[in-house]
Structure formats: structure tokens, C-alpha cells
Amino acid sequence: MISRRRLLSAAAASPLLAGGFRAVAAEPVPPPGAARPPLKDLAAAKGILYGSCAAAPQLLSPDDFTELLVRECALVVPENEMKWADMMGPGESSDYRLGDKMIDFVTGHGMLFRAHTMLWYWRTPGWFTEIADRGLAEKKMLERVNDMGTRYKGRVYSWDVVNEPLKPDDGRPDALRQSVFLEKVGPQYLDLAYRAARAADPHAKLVVNEYDIEYDTPEQDTKRLALLKLIERMKKDGTPVDAVGVQAHLSVDRLPFSAKKLRTLLADLAAFGVELQVTELDCTDERAPADIKERDRMVADEYRRFLDVALDETAVKVLVTWGVSDRHSWIVRHETNNMKWRTDAEPSRPLPFDAALQPKPAWTAIVQALDHAPKRGAA
Numbered sequence: 001m002i003s004r005r006r007l008l009s010a011a012a013a014s015p016l017l018a019g020g021f022r023a024v025a026a027e028p029v030p031p032p033g034a035a036r037p038p039l040k041d042l043a044a045a046k047g048i049l050y051g052s053c054a055a056a057p058q059l060l061s062p063d064d065f066t067e068l069l070v071r072e073c074a075l076v077v078p079e080n081e082m083k084w085a086d087m088m089g090p091g092e093s094s095d096y097r098l099g100d101k102m103i104d105f106v107t108g109h110g111m112l113f114r115a116h117t118m119l120w121y122w123r124t125p126g127w128f129t130e131i132a133d134r135g136l137a138e139k140k141m142l143e144r145v146n147d148m149g150t151r152y153k154g155r156v157y158s159w160d161v162v163n164e165p166l167k168p169d170d171g172r173p174d175a176l177r178q179s180v181f182l183e184k185v186g187p188q189y190l191d192l193a194y195r196a197a198r199a200a201d202p203h204a205k206l207v208v209n210e211y212d213i214e215y216d217t218p219e220q221d222t223k224r225l226a227l228l229k230l231i232e233r234m235k236k237d238g239t240p241v242d243a244v245g246v247q248a249h250l251s252v253d254r255l256p257f258s259a260k261k262l263r264t265l266l267a268d269l270a271a272f273g274v275e276l277q278v279t280e281l282d283c284t285d286e287r288a289p290a291d292i293k294e295r296d297r298m299v300a301d302e303y304r305r306f307l308d309v310a311l312d313e314t315a316v317k318v319l320v321t322w323g324v325s326d327r328h329s330w331i332v333r334h335e336t337n338n339m340k341w342r343t344d345a346e347p348s349r350p351l352p353f354d355a356a357l358q359p360k361p362a363w364t365a366i367v368q369a370l371d372h373a374p375k376r377g378a379a
């Protein structure tokens with residue numbers, strides 16, 4: 001439900017557009033050097049944890065970016081360092097050193113740690129994909145879950161146990177992605193993994209993290225429904241799942257958006273008793289003009305129309321942007337799908353702070369969405 005207060009402030013700012021969001025012509029951003037509250041404080045006032053991903057050097061070789069990250073964030077996610085294939089040591093062993101250092105840094109600075117991710121089809125070691133025996137594959141998969149869960153036991157706010165489990169296009173009635181785990185272990189792999197994760201670290205919230213569920217397309221309609229069915233089924237079977245992550249990799253002017261459909265998805269998920277997390281918010285600008293003012297306005301509008309809905313749902317307790325500053329982003333580094341790359345020479349501007357660490361209109365959009373958000377019980 002859109003609160004009266006939100007409607008009033010929206011009306012004061014500008015007329016409501018068809019999608020139910022406010023388009024604001026000029027985005028006031030604090031001038032350089034002006035005092036501004038950290039995003040984590042504005043979020044905490046509403047019972048929301050604000051955080052970002054970080055790569056190891058961004059924490060372990062401290063600079064002005066590290067300072068900004070620590071100032072703004074209540075929670076940090078390792079960008080790649082805890083993905084299985086990124087941890088490969090000799091043979092089948094794992095190298096935990098960067099993960100260990102990151103969790104030490106994050107918790108040592110009083111921040112929470114959002115662990116990502118135990119199992120992701122896209123980052124699975126080659127040796128695992130070559131296992132022929134089903135029983136052996138199950139054993140190795142569960143060893144991975146148990147290793148990660150027990151190593152960081154008691155220090156993790158939440159664990160992405162399986163990342164991106166769904167792909168309706170693969171044609172299965174249960175819409176599970178035809179992933180390496182499904183192929184090697186069978187469709188029960190999900191339940192086995194979540195049970196093992198719970199046994200390994202009973203206090204970490206166990207998350208199902210998904211993407212392409214934010215926009216209004218027939219494909220995303222199907223995926224939203226598949227996600228609802230999956231969570232319903234896991235709950236019914238007693239499989240431990242505590243939270244659902246909505247990645248929220250947005251793009252300017254790429255796909256239609258329905259506030260109603262996003263609102264309904266979040267409410268329907270919340271009705272299963274799971275916490276909701278926005279886990280990887282950022283926004284590509286390949287369809288926006290080079291002009292920085294205009295581009296930043298468009299990116300901010302995309303943030304706003306998503307966040308106005310997402311933060312209105314009180315089950316959303318975590319808001320993570322996939323980076324804080326355009327200085328470090330997988331989008332700027334061209335690690336996304338190439339259809340999301342700009343075709344001119346301009347670097348993308350996907351995050352709330354620019355490369356010089358100054359707040360951008362997307363920052364203002366986050367601040368305003370937090371301001372409009374109803375207060376919720378803390379996570």
C-alpha cells in the first residue's frame with residue numbers, strides 16, 4: 001500500500017507517472033565537502049541494513065575508497081572471493097585466505113558479513129563438473145557447503161547457499177536451472193544443500209538469491225512465479241530457507257517496469273515468512289546519452305522507481321548495492337553481458353557515488369526512498 005505521506009511528498013515533488021513513481025527533474029546532491037549522514041544510518045533509522053559488495057584489495061589495501069565504504073556500510077559482501085571457482089587451490093583444495101581476511105576486516109570494523117556464495121553454477125571448479133558418479137558429486141557438493149558453513153560459523157549474517165537456481169527457459173516443470181548441480185546430483189540438490197548449510201551454521205540466514213525478477217516482461221513473469229513456487233515448496237518440505245535475495249541489476253530504458261508486479265512478488269514472498277533482501281542493486285546506462293547530467297538523472301530515476309516499491313515492503317530488511325562508487329564496478333569493468341556495455345568511450349555510471357567518491361543523483365534517490373520507507377522491525 002502506498003502511504004498517504006508518500007503520495008503527498010510524491011505529489012509535491014512532481015506528478016505521478018504511469019509506473020507509479022516520481023520523476024524529479026533535478027536531483028539535488030550535497031556539494032563536495034558538505035556534511036551528509038552515512039547511508040547506513042539513514043537505513044538503520046528504518047530498520048534496514050545498508051551495505052555493498054567489496055573486492056579484497058578494496059578492503060586490504062586501504063585508501064579513500066575503503067574509508068567511504070566503511071563509513072557508508074553496515075554490511076559487506078565479498079564480490080568474488082568466496083565463490084568456489086575463485087578459491088581454487090592445488091588439486092581439489094580450496095584457498096580460504098582472501099575470504100578469511102575479508103571477514104576479519106569486515107567484522108573487525110563492526111560491520112556484518114553477507115556471505116556469497118556456496119554454490120553457483122557459473123563459478124564451479126572444473127574438476128567438479130567432470131565427476132561422473134552421482135554419489136561422489138553429492139558428497140563433494142556437501143563437503144563444499146559444510147566447509148564454508150563451519151569455517152565461518154557464527155560470523156555470518158546470511159549465506160547465499162545456492163545462487164541463481166532458476167531458469168524457466170531450460171524447460172523443466174519445476175523451472176530449475178539445468179545447472180551442473182542438477183545434472184550431477186539431481187533436483188534434490190537444493191534441499192540437500194540448504195539442510196547441510198543449516199547444520200553447518202545454525203545462525204546464518206539461508207538465502208535463495210535470484211535475478212531477472214524485477215521487470216515486467218513475460219519471461220520475468222514466469223520466473224517470478226517459479227520463484228514463488230520454489231519457496232512455497234521448500235517451506236512445505238521443511239527445507240530451511242530464511243530469506244530471498246532480489247539481485248536488482250537494473251538498466252536504464254531497457255525493459256518495462258510494473259510497480260504492481262514487483263509489489264505483488266515481494267508481498268507474496270513475504271507471506272511465506274521469509275526475509276527479503278535487495279542483494280546486488282546497480283544500474284547500467286548503455287541506453288542513456290553521454291551527457292552526464294542527463295545520464296545520472298536517468299539512472300537515479302531507475303533506482304527510484306525500483307526502491308520506492310522495494311523499500312515500501314517491510315519484509316525487505318537488507319539493501320545492498322553492488323559497489324558504492326563508480327570507481328569499482330563490474331559494469332564499468334565490462335564484466336556484465338556485453339549488451340549492457342556502452343558503445344561510446346564513456347565509462348558507465350551505475351552506483352550512488354562517482355569515481356571521485358562524490359554522491360550522485362542515484363545517492364539522492366536512495367536517500368529519498370529510505371526517507372519514504374516505513375519503519376520496520378530490525379532484521
Ligand code: XIL
Pocket residue numbers: 079080163247280330335
Ligand atoms: C560478478 C562480479 O561482480 C564480477 O566481478 C565477476 O566477474 C562475475 O560476477 N550475480 C551475482 C554476482 O550473484 O556474484 C555477480 O558478480 C553478478 C551477478
